[in-house]
Amino acid sequence: MPELPEVETMRRGLAPLVGGVITAVEKPRCGCRPISVRPGWPRLKSGLLRRRIRGFERRGKRLILLAEPEDQPAAPLARLVIEPRMTGLVSLDDVPDRQHLRLRLAVQGAKADQLLFWDRRGLGTLRLFADEVTFEAALGRQRIGPDALECSLADFRELLGSSRRAIKVALLDQAKLAGVGNLYASEMLHVSRIHPATACCELTAGQWRKLYAAMRDVLETAIRYEGSTLSDGTYRNALNQAGGYQNQHRVYDRAGENCPRRNCGQILRIVQAQRATFYCPGCQKLRA
DNA sequence: CATATGTCCTGAGAGC
């Protein structure tokens, strides 16, 4: 499940495409239901064809391809927004199977010659925006919170602090803060010793500081490890290699194991807002 | 406005 570290790893892996020109936009034949493509394949094709890839950006869990008209660098930049959601991934090279290949861009004049988007479950989406105005209207700060790694401590506390929701649930709200998903939310709460059910408005200033530091540490470390590849093996980097952070998980998917802090307790699995949460009842108490 | 819930999707794994 690609969260911020996985999508950032994908973004970095696509660097060899920068500077190339898109020479074909292909919708592969695929036996399963088609993914959501807006505003449809014809406009996706015409909007990307013969455009030069200026670069790749990331906003939360979304990956953004910037494309400029080949001979008009001053013209508006089109943006292809790729949302991997649960099982989507990008690759320069190879994908787990042909059956769930969703998009292929052929590219000339760069170090790599194609971009593949693969998504087994098909919850991922592709969206094309013709210019910055339409892009910001759909994915700007009015709709989506600041990226978790571009957010100051003061903003972090301002955005989440007054909520009565459980902190674990609030961390997943992309309208407030973009990039944190179910896996890393549990991890950063364990690092900062905060019980996942604590109401945001009950957290102390010291806990906000610890949580903020833990968020940065967990996300940055996970990026260094190139993300987490879970037991289903779905997530891969752009070279079709597994990530390494799954071996560093402290609590996620480790119910029943001993807490990595010694003499602490056994990790519990609970459900919050229909999502699994993992924590240690020994070192993550409800009261500060 | 804030918060909660239902929905989509596929395949792995459990249980019989």
Place this chain on the structure above:
DNA sequence: TGCTCTCAGGACATAT
């Protein structure tokens, strides 16, 4: 062994 069922959690539509 082969069938049915549950579950995983991204984002968003809809309800309260």
